Amino acid sequence: MxxxxxxxxxxxxxxxxxxxxxxxxxxxxxxxxxxxxxxxxxxxxxxxxxxxxxxxxxxxxxxxxxxxxxxxxxxxxxxxxxxxxxxxxxxxxxxxxxxxxxxxxxxxxxxxxxxxxxxxxxxxxxxxxxxxxxxxxxxxxxxxxxxxxxxxxxxxEMARDLMQIGKAYYFFQDYTVAREYFKRAIVLPETAFTTMVINDARNTLGLCYQQLNNLDSSDFYFKEVFKTTFPEAAVWKRIATGNLGTNMYLCRDYDQAIPLLEKDFYGSISENDYGCAAGASIVLADILRDKGKLKESAVFIAHAKDNIAKAEQPDRLRLLYPVMSKWYAAAGDMERSRQYMDSSMTAMNRFNDRFSALKVLRAQQRVDRKNQELQLAGYTLERQRKMAERNLLVLLVLLLCIAIIMTYFIQKKRQLANDLKLQAATQELKIAAIDLDRFTESIREKNKLIEQLESRNPEAEKAGIFRELRQSTILTEDDWIAFQRLFDQAYPGFIQRARQAYPDLTTSELRYFALSKIAISAKEIAAMLGVSPNTIQVMRHRIRKKLDFADNQVMEMEINRI
Structure with a gap:
């Protein structure tokens, strides 16, 4: 216990x-x-x-x-x-x-x-x-x-939304429109929550300028990524490092490009970012080939092939094959060089064809969308015309019906109003009589209950509790609150313990628990709560099922233990 x-x-x-x-x-x-x-x-x-x-x-x-x-x-x-x-x-x-x-x-x-x-x-x-x-x-x-x-x-999440819209335009190589969305994103407040998307926008903005061959602006935005103070954006610092190295490569500043690209490559490998690892290794392979270091270049060509396969990004082959063609030419194997040049053309054509197909698809979707809008507009106009004609006909019929029945309703209105008043008055009298009988019976039953409580708990009588109960009623929510306050004085903590032990009890069911505690009959409880005895029986059955009590006796024993 x-x-x-x-x-x-x-x-x-x-x-x-x-x-x-x-x-x-x-x-x-x-x-x-x-x-x-x-x-x-x-x-x-x-x-x-x-x-x-x-x-x-x-x-x-x-x-x-x-x-x-x-x-x-x-x-x-x-x-x-x-x-x-x-x-x-x-x-x-x-x-x-x-x-x-x-x-x-x-x-x-x-x-x-x-x-x-x-x-x-x-x-x-x-x-x-x-x-x-x-x-x-x-x-x-x-x-x-x-x-x-x-x-x-x-x-x-505004930065994320702007970045996502910008990337949609970037996907279709509309770099001019895309960069405006990225610019709107990067001026937003940077927090630990927004830093990832804001630095993604900075980096992709740098890529836009790289594609537009404005490398000075591209460098600027890549370097903006390095200024972030949030550790969550560390991955974007690594990616921006590699992209900055690519800009150095495009400017043929190999000595500055190599350490940046190597940092991106090895960081990508450690993070299992195989796509970035492939991109960095392709550029490193071409730089080393151009510097005459064919052996080191071959190592990064192998890395590129391996990471392209792991990343499942075959489109990168269009960038790798030209590097391999130049590598074989530098090694003196012109036949293999020509083969890879052909392969690079095939890969590039495949990529361009697929991208062109996407652009054609989007254009066709735009045309289909316009046609649907035109068809919908035409259908809507025709539908509106027919609806207007139908509505006019319905209106005329309604006016005719109103004219026919208006006289009837006017004649019946006064009689109906008088009948309703009489019915309402009769109903009010019946309800008042029922309420008065119920109230009288409740007071009578409650007095019996209080007499029983006085005999079982004389100490409470000394405290004046039952004298107050005799003067109260339990017919409203306010009455219940007053009764509960007095009940708690006689049985301290019972209602709170019942709530904790059985939190699924409704207010009515909790009242039943309290009244059962003072050992009165179902008929008496019904009188206290202002309901029928059958309602109490139903409530008792519902509580027993809800709380999985075997029978009423077990339920009463549990109530007494609380």
Missing amino acids: HFLKYCLLLLFLFPKPVFAQYDHLLHKTYAQKVTGIHDLYRDLADIGDSVRQVKKTDEIKRFARNNKDRALELNVDFFLVFLSAFYQHQPREVSLGRLKKQLELATEENVDFLRARSLRALAEFYWKIEGNYELAFEQYLLLDKELVTTKPEEYP
Whole structure:
């Protein structure tokens, strides 16, 4: 018994331990809780079992509802929609439908910048899953409009959104437009949360200028990456080092390029970044070949081939094959040199053909989209015309019907009003009589109960408790609060212990527990609570099933032990 009391005390002192880790998310602005929200997403994603994952999300949503935090609940819903769309085997049309509904809900409720995040998710789905680049760009443009009216300090994910839009244009080699989005991203406040995307934007901005053959500007933005003070961006310092080395290579400043490229290469190997390792090794191989160090060059050619295979990036062969062709020419093997020159042309043509196909696809998607809009506009105009004609006909019919029945309603209106008044008065009298009878019976039964309590607990009588009970009623919530206060004086701590032992009890069921404690009959309890005895029997049965008591006797014994 003492052990049980001790356990109940611990539960009282440390309530809801499962959700304590989420208390800091309650009723906070998105800027205040963005790191916690992403930690929450990561914790949920790490749950391997989908059943456990759904159970956990339901618990968190219930926790949010209990604390009246609609924003936290919607954040969990957003996670579920995103997870099912991108990481679970769900039909694409189902995923697309859920993403669109999520966007509608986010637009309607407009909390925690869910509209912007939903637009980004929908754009990413069109891009990665559907391969519909034009629809993806439409969502990105809507997202851009959303960001124009958003304050960066209130929405920490703005840098990520701008960077993602810029990378979409960068993918299609529209470097001039892409760099404007990257410039908007890099001027935003840099924090531990935003440093990765901001330095990604700085680095990619340097690549834009590299592609535009403006190496001075390219160097500037690569060097901007080195200025970050956040350790989370260390990987981008390494990547920017390699890209800066490539600029030195393009300027034929090999002595400065080599240590930068080697640092990128060996750092990439240690981090299993095989794509970057392949890029650095290709440039190093060409530099060493040009410096006449064919043996060292061959080593990096081998590294390049190996890392291209590991990274599964065969497009990089179009850059490697020309280097290999020059290497064999320097080694005097002109036949192999010609073979690799042919291979480089084939790889380059394959890459250009695939990229051209993507551009053609996007152009066709744009045309299809315009045609759909035109067809929809024509269909809408025709539909509006037909609806206007139908509405006019319906209006005429309605006016005719109104004219016919208006006289009837006017004649019946006064009679109906009188009938309603009479019915209302009769009903009020019946209700008043029932309430008076119930009140009288409740007082009568309560007096009997108080007499029993006085005989069982004379000390409480001395304290004047039962005299106060005699003057009270338990017909309203306020009456119950007053009764509970007196009851606690007679049975200190009983109601609190009952709540801790059986947290699933409803308020009505807890009242039943309290009244059962003073050992009165079901009929008497019904009178106290103002309900029928059958209702008490149903409540007793429901409690027994809910708390898994074998029978009523066991339940009464448990109540007496509390």
